[in-house]
Amino acid sequence: MAFCVxxxxxxxxxxxxxxxxxxxxxxxxxxxMQRFSGTISQRYQPGGDFSWFRFFCxxxxxxxxxxxxxxxxxxxxxxxxxxxxxxxxSSFFFSSHFNYRKTPRPxxxxxxxxxxxxxxxxxxxxxITFDTVDSEGKPAVCPDYFRWIHEDLKPWEGTGISRxxxxxxxxxAHFRLVxxxxxxYIEKYKKSIQTRDVFTIWGILQLLRxxxxxxxxxxxxxxxxDRPVIKSDDHRGPNAAQAPPPPPLFRYCGDRWTxxxxxxxxxxxxxxxxxxxxxxxVLRDIKEGSSKTKWMEKEPYAYWKGNPxxxxxxxxxxxxxxxxxxxxxxxxxxxxxxxxxxQGYKQSDVSKQCTHRYKIYxxxxxxxxxxxYILACDSxxxxxxxxYYDFFMRSLQPMHHYWPIKDNDKCSSIAQAIGRAGSxxxxxxxxxxxxxxxxxHLLNEYAKLLRFEPSIPKGAEEVCAETMxxxxxxxxxxxxxxxxxxxxxxxxxxxxxxxxxPQNLAAFLRTKMNSMKQVERWEKKYWKNSTRTF
Numbered sequence: 466m467a468f469c470v471x472x473x474x475x476x477x478x479x480x481x482x483x484x485x486x487x488x489x490x491x492x493x494x495x496x497x498m499q500r501f502s503g504t505i506s507q508r509y510q511p512g513g514d515f516s517w518f519r520f521f522c523x524x525x526x527x528x529x530x531x532x533x534x535x536x537x538x539x540x541x542x543x544x545x546x547x548x549x550x551x552x553x554x555s556s557f558f559f560s561s562h563f564n565y566r567k568t569p570r571p572x573x574x575x576x577x578x579x580x581x582x583x584x585x586x587x588x589x590x591x592x593i594t595f596d597t598v599d600s601e602g603k604p605a606v607c608p609d610y611f612r613w614i615h616e617d618l619k620p621w622e623g624t625g626i627s628r629x630x631x632x633x634x635x636x637x638a639h640f641r642l643v644x645x646x647x648x649x650y651i652e653k654y655k656k657s658i659q660t661r662d663v664f665t666i667w668g669i670l671q672l673l674r675x676x677x678x679x680x681x682x683x684x685x686x687x688x689x690x691d692r693p694v695i696k697s698d699d700h701r702g703p704n705a706a707q708a709p710p711p712p713p714l715f716r717y718c719g720d721r722w723t724x725x726x727x728x729x730x731x732x733x734x735x736x737x738x739x740x741x742x743x744x745x746x747v748l749r750d751i752k753e754g755s756s757k758t759k760w761m762e763k764e765p766y767a768y769w770k771g772n773p774x775x776x777x778x779x780x781x782x783x784x785x786x787x788x789x790x791x792x793x794x795x796x797x798x799x800x801x802x803x804x805x806x807x808q809g810y811k812q813s814d815v816s817k818q819c820t821h822r823y824k825i826y827x828x829x830x831x832x833x834x835x836x837x838y839i840l841a842c843d844s845x846x847x848x849x850x851x852x853y854y855d856f857f858m859r860s861l862q863p864m865h866h867y868w869p870i871k872d873n874d875k876c877s878s879i880a881q882a883i884g885r886a887g888s889x890x891x892x893x894x895x896x897x898x899x900x901x902x903x904x905x906h907l908l909n910e911y912a913k914l915l916r917f918e919p920s921i922p923k924g925a926e927e928v929c930a931e932t933m934x935x936x937x938x939x940x941x942x943x944x945x946x947x948x949x950x951x952x953x954x955x956x957x958x959x960x961x962x963x964x965x966x967p968q969n970l971a972a973f974l975r976t977k978m979n980s981m982k983q984v985e986r987w988e989k990k991y992w993k994n995s996t997r998t999f
Contacts, residue, residue: 573952574674578935585936587929593647594678595953607902607959608894610860614907615964617719617726618914620700624710625916631684634712637694638686642669643921644908645682649673650925657689659738660941663933664731665689667945670930671734672904674950676958680905683912684919688716689731691831693723693853700724713911718832718853727856728907729900732834735944739802740810743948744837745897750816751841752892758820760843767847768821770798770813775829778849782827796821823847826867832858837895840867843888850981856903857895863980866890902958910961 577588621630635641639662641652649670656662665687673680688694693716700711717730733744741747773779786797805813818824819842826839826846832853840846846867851858863869866887926932934945965973 575951576931576934576946576949578931585932587648587927587931591674591929592677592953595676597676597953597955597957604957604960606962607906608857608860608899609962610857610894611903611906611959612962612965613727613856613859614903614910614961616970617907618910620711620724621713621914626713626911626914628684628917630710630712631686632712633709634686634688634695634714637688637690638714639689640666640687641684641922641925642666642687643684643919643925644673644680645919645921647673647678647680649928650921651928652922652925660736661689661731662687663941664734664736664944665728666928667930667933667948668729668731668734669904670928670933671948671950672901672908674930675901675954676905677953679958680908681912682919683908683915684917685908685911686712686714687728688714688725690716691718691829693719693725693831695724697722697724718855720853726907726911727854729856729904730834733897733900734948735940736834737940737944739805739813740940741815743944744900746947747815747838748841748892748896750814751819751838754816755819755841755843755888760822763819763844764796764821765794766821767795767823767825768797768818768844769795769825769827770818771800771827771833771835772802772829773799779827779829782825782849795825797825818842819844823868825849826851828853837891840887841891846887861887861890862977863984865980869981869984899959905958906961 572592574591577590635654639653639655639657641654643650643652649666651666653662695711695714697711699708711724714725715728716725717728719725719727732741735741735743742750769782771779773783783797783799785793785795787793787795800813802813805811815838818838822844824839824842824844824846825848826833826836827849828851832851832855836855836858848863848867848869850869861867930945930949934942934949937945
């Protein structure tokens with residue numbers, strides 16, 4: 466080893482400062498090799514002799530080692546310097562020119578409730594504007610059911626909406642909503658059933674907190690009742706010439722004979738009277754509950770639980786229940802909400818009602834809130850032919866998202882696929898993000914049609930999260946806090962898809978009708994060929 470060191474030292478020019486440094490590093494490296502080889506020698510050779518290394522280190526190899534040492538260290542230093550310079554330049558360049566691409570963290574604005582929680586004023590600390598960013602320059606396209614926004618507002622496409630039209634909707638409205646400069650004002654006319662109006666208003670306030678400064682000034686009337694009331698026959702056909710344009714009235718559902726504007730219902734932010742948590746929490750619980758049992762391991766029956774007193778059609782459904790004389794493969798239960806309240810709502814947890822292969826959706830007095838909870842399970846939803854629709858149901862296709870008969874146990878493979886399709890639709894396309902975006906686009910498109918400047922009525926009061934949540938108590942306060950939007954969204958709403966063109970809409974509706982007729986034919990054939998006796 467010493468001979469190698471001498472050879473290396475003679476080969477390196479000591480007069481050159483750079484070579485002196487190379488010599489130093491090379492000596493250090495070889496000294497380390499000596500120490501390492503000594504350790505190996507002591508461990509594996511008697512007496513510590515390292516003669517085997519000298520045998521394999523003739524002069525030619527020694528010279529090669531010296532040259533390799535110089536070249537290796539020189540190359541290493543050059544590459545190290547280049548690496549440091551490149552890292553510095555790239556860090557400076559990206560930080561200087563591409564910092565705007567970074568998604569900012571949400572800025573949290575908690576509620577500010579004064580002592581006593583009796584706030585009757587809005588603090589003004591929440592931002593009235595907030596910039597949003599998108600990682601790819603433009604937001605994703607909204608789900609397909611957003612197209613129905615255009616259809617719902619089509620009656621005013623040619624005329625716009627005048628103040629007189631809005632005022633004519635007052636006769637059945639529960640409240641007037643006015644948004645001016647990002648602030649909300651409510652003029653109440655009558656109390657709604659339970660807390661529908663409270664949580665509808667609360668939901669709109671959360672939209673303003675999610676997208677501050679993004680909504681234009683607007684003014685609208687809202688009806689919290691069940692059934693739509695703006696009859697299309699009064700404003701179309703032979704009556705259109707004599708009747709004024711329809712008044713725009715917002716509500717939770719519509720049907721083919723009316724022109725009410727459909728809006729997400731109050732239960733997305735909680736239904737206190739039946740202890741139904743805000744939708745974001747319920748959706749997560751249902752997904753977790755559904756995953757506990759595979760579809761083939763579920764009870765092979767059609768399940769329904771609800772209040773039959775609200776509609777004759779539900780009382781008729783109960784005749785399909787299992788009895789001593791017949792079994793229609795249905796397991797139907799009456800929901801007694803008074804008894805359930807006394808028992809602490811232990812038997813009404815919807816996340817624990819996904820244990821049957823089939824679940825039945827049937828309307829009540831009008832459309833039913835239960836629809837989204839039933840569809841969220843990965844069970845097959847059997848939909849009793851509905852007369853009403855909410856804001857998302859019109860995009861659901863029979864035989865894809867649901868099965869349009871009361872009870873049917875054939876084509877199990879198709880049925881299982883339907884269960885997943887319906888559940889995936891609810892879990893992915895009816896998240897609260899999309900509920901807010903639907904509200905956002907609906908109100909924006911509505912505001913574009915206004916032909917007057919919205920103003921704050923004398924009897925209206927400014928409302929905000931503080932004026933509603935701070936004085937609230939019990940379950941109502943808990944649900945408000947659970948559904949509170951704590952920070953503006955750092956991303957923009959999804960992009961509203963264009964309206965249906967007449968041909969595509971006709972084709973969509975025709976496909977839907979044909980699917981339902983096909984199922985009816987299968988059902989008739991099944992019962993005709995059935996030899997089943999009871």
